[in-house]
Amino acid sequence: MKFFFEPKGVALIGATPKPHTGGHSLLTNLTLGYDGPICPVNPRYHEILGLRCYPEVTAVPNPVDLAIIFVPAPAVPAVLEQCAARGIPGVIIESGGFAEVGPEGRALQERCLEIARRGGIRIWGPNCMGLIDSRKRYVFSFLSPDAWQDNLNPGGVSLIVQSGLLAGGFMTTLMSHKILRLAKACSIGNKCDVDETDLLEFFLDDEETKVIAMYVESFPRGRRFFELASQRRKPIVVLKGGKSAAGARAAASHTASLAGNQALVRGALDQAGVYQADDFFELVDLARTLEKGFERTAPPAGKPRVVVFTFSGAAGIVTADHLEASGLALAELSPATRERLEKWSPSWMPVNNPVDFWPAMEKHGPEITYREGLAALLEDPEVDAIIVHLFAGFGVWFLDAEKLFHGLNKTPKPVLFWVMGHEQGYQPLRLALEEMGFPAFNEIQRVVQVLAGIFEFRAGGESPAVPKGCADPEIFQALKIRTEAFREPVLDEGESKKLLRELGLKVVPEIPAEDLSGVLAAAQEFGYPVVLKGRSPGLVHKTEAGLIRLDLHTPEQLQAAFREMAGGPNMPVSYLVQPQLKGDVELIAGIVRDPQFGPAVMLGIGGVRAEVYRDVVFRLAPVTRRDVEEMVSKLKGRALLEGFRGTTPVDLDLLADWLIRLGELSWRVDAVQEIDVNPLLVVQGEPIAVDASIVLR
């Protein structure tokens, strides 16, 4: 990948002297920063911008390991052949007209890829805007020179954007408004070869990159991405486009990429410790805050404790509202801090959190107020982070951040600023704060959202090795052989539960029966109440088909239920009788295979209503005990598992055993495509499968 970022020489195929064209901007940009040989290629010119121009790339004498192509799409394959002949290892295709425009373009893109593979070329693009290196001032992009020339703001965030046009607009905006301190910015367009996973791998080793931020619509190599991200070597922030059904349709038609199951992708990224955003500037706000390198010291068991330091009671109240909604807590100040602040604030002002600093301001002026107030809060061990509200002022009242906050930026605790004010004061104050290492925001909800975001993961997370395995490897060998023997893709309840039992998991006992007398005998054996189920091969939704009758307390009730079922529209071929278990909560558990991320485990609040509240969490298989704890903690209805209203809490060891074994099965036995255990009933704390279905590949 190094030839893309530090090429020994660059050939530009499609260079032109015509102003206001991409080919002209590309060449101009190269001359404004790139320090190696620049070789324009265009048969119509001998010289462009004072540089010798070559008729084709094979004629270039200099050392060239990067070619940038900006010629019409149909001409690209021939150019690529020449690059292959010239032995150029890296090619950025910035032209559009490929997969994004339909089947013909897709075929053209496939042809290019084939030529590249044959010739040992890595392709970047097509339909992209190339890359920018802020420190080196390398701009390998058709972006207008005016958009970046005076605006590079070098820093530690490297940005990856999957899209054609957006990247340029977005970067122009970020640079000219001085929103983000960029290390490198990459527009990878249709990413037919070089993708976000390649770049992630590169940036994890890139010394200039402290934080990696990206917009992507798919993860074609999701599993590899997950493994790299799970190393947690640098903060990674992802905005995933195509979350909605509608969004996924747009993604498919536009970038021809497969958008995965959103809940699964979210779970996988959570598991890997990847920060997630829902909008472009939110992505940037999270990344620029993570770039500051704050340490997060929240107590492992509790919510991060935040102080709000404000000039306005109303703004303090609104901030407290957002903190609560985002799962953060208002810190309880320690007695020592309270004492310090009582000396600092006028006596009539009670010291609370939010800390209203205005009364102190009237007493001491800004310098003492900010420095002493913030120092007291930063030193408080009960405080994990601070949100400071500032009114920027203007003219004689302008706040001098250097003077007021000097020294405070040595703190490892996150200190985030919410700034409002007259435009003459706002922008200089914001930039001064950023320069000192404090991120500043102009909306309360965003500052709280970002603060909640950076506390989402702690540094040095557990790396997801394959767990030792609770189950004997021989079991999986046996299950492999068993599953391969099935001829039907869908196993019915009886077969599914048998397989789970073999895996060492607890399922409700059952007795199969062929007729009424068998059914009655089975019930006799279990004792009433019982459940009667009808077996009908290939039928998964038994409730709707009338093939489940619960809570049958007498032989008469059982007999009536049998007659109704046997005489109903979906006559079963045989029956299952089970004891009626009484549980405290119905869970749903299962496994699925994602085409991009591979096998994954699901846990949710289950029963017939699982679809209504959609309270489910995914993690990629194999899962660890810690993964299971995180899954439980992410459920909205987790209170139901924790001993809700006098019930026995779920035994977390047993639940973890369930999910770890399911995960291991999906990891080791390829033939299993999907498993649904619903309900996984919790009886006296113990999860027991009451119904299950397994789909084979």
Added chain:
Amino acid sequence: MKFFFEPKGVALIGATPKPHTGGHSLLTNLTLGYDGPICPVNPRYHEILGLRCYPEVTAVPNPVDLAIIFVPAPAVPAVLEQCAARGIPGVIIESGGFAEVGPEGRALQERCLEIARRGGIRIWGPNCMGLIDSRKRYVFSFLSPDAWQDNLNPGGVSLIVQSGLLAGGFMTTLMSHKILRLAKACSIGNKCDVDETDLLEFFLDDEETKVIAMYVESFPRGRRFFELASQRRKPIVVLKGGKSAAGARAAASHTASLAGNQALVRGALDQAGVYQADDFFELVDLARTLEKGFERTAPPAGKPRVVVFTFSGAAGIVTADHLEASGLALAELSPATRERLEKWSPSWMPVNNPVDFWPAMEKHGPEITYREGLAALLEDPEVDAIIVHLFAGFGVWFLDAEKLFHGLNKTPKPVLFWVMGHEQGYQPLRLALEEMGFPAFNEIQRVVQVLAGIFEFRAGGESPAVPKGCADPEIFQALKIRTEAFREPVLDEGESKKLLRELGLKVVPEIPAEDLSGVLAAAQEFGYPVVLKGRSPGLVHKTEAGLIRLDLHTPEQLQAAFREMAGGPNMPVSYLVQPQLKGDVELIAGIVRDPQFGPAVMLGIGGVRAEVYRDVVFRLAPVTRRDVEEMVSKLKGRALLEGFRGTTPVDLDLLADWLIRLGELSWRVDAVQEIDVNPLLVVQGEPIAVDASIVLR
């Protein structure tokens, strides 16, 4: 109230010639805009800023009907006495040091209020920044003149802010950044007399005010506010501070105001058609969009159908994601529109929604692309609103909004812009769009959130008259007498259900019993299975106390349950036996009384898990049939009521009857403080109370 906004003459008590003080700014601001007599009052000066200065307000000869007070808090009562003596009807107290600083300040504030009441004075404030009238250039505030002088941006939004300091900073920010076109801005601080309800009433009749936006922490006259808002004469947008438990604490300590039950306040404002925001700039963004006066034509039954008109596939995808998350739909373009766009777009580009206009741009240039593309979409009857994405450009590429969008602003459909770009292009384009009547935003999530917000209510909502009443008025008379006769405040289940039965509501039958033989006889009468409940006066949480045993199928089970209960730690004084009903969904219904808004009705998804998902909706009593329909539609689990997985849908007539009667009871019978019906079980579509408790005042 008119003397506050159009005074015949203004006295300023606390005027001073010292620069950089509030008293000096106040006087300067008056001289810069106010066109009536200005009378500074300060015994230390004879003249300030060339104006004759008086030693006290009684000495002022001119016609004066407004006094602005800016002297230290302890001196205010004496000044107020003089205002009373002078017969001044309106006083704005901008000084701080009152209820916001603790008990002493609160006492001082009470004294001021008493003097005012006696003297026939309306007080505005204290602890406030007064008011601004953008059109008249009246600034009755200690805001620095530099903050507003060149920045007034007259328009149709009137703003009310409950807070001391924030108001000034907020207004300075809004004005200098040209974010909001203001009619009048009011900072009402501690609102000891003039409050948001007074101002709402005034602005509903104010010709210059098209939209009313406010930040408040409490609604001391909530019921009157609700009645005024319910007239739906102008859009009203509210940001309510103090939503969280923590926020409410901050509210109580800061402005000493009672923050109501948040879910109830949200329900009441929804019911009145009040738009709600969660942050300051969100409030402003909603207000400035509503000011444009778009018509909202969404089909009554469906989701508003939105087109995204974009230069970037990626931005289109992210917008589609946000649309789905916000309950809006991507419009399906009509065949006619599709045909028009197919002519306009190059042939290789499939026409979809989001509509990618870039290919057309390359073919036709911007003018034809925007005008023809947007015209086609605006004329499509399948489209309710449009989100346009623009890259502002800069230099030679700058977009000229006047030229491109001229004429399109005649459309009544909402057209909202998301704009990004180089700072040189961004701000001029944003302002030009705003000038033309199109709101512009810089975050996708905000533009979608605002669009969803403006579709929340349709114009001309039903006014909430007291419903004719399903129940006979005599019943309420009888219930009134009955409830007043109770001596204990908490009615147990038996008494509570009896009262509900008298109200005409269906409750589960029950037979009281004193001992085991009575219990067995009762079960015999109903037939098994039955439910056994223990009665224990004053005890509300029967489940935790072990006083409910469900699903008893035989005399043996009943006997065992009886013995356990009788021998348990909460021995009941007597028993209730009920048949075990089998229902499809457990609801919760009830009434509460809010100290600010009065009686309210609640509906939610119930059972023991009601507290876990907190899926409840409030409406103020009395409620109408339409209110009940809205309540159902706001439940996250509403699918459970609509015939979920083969169950019978809830009979909406019967459910409405329940809530209307409960509401009428709370409206007519003051003695009833709270009712909880949980579960309200839906059996074959019919709601039946299985348990209930009533608390009297």
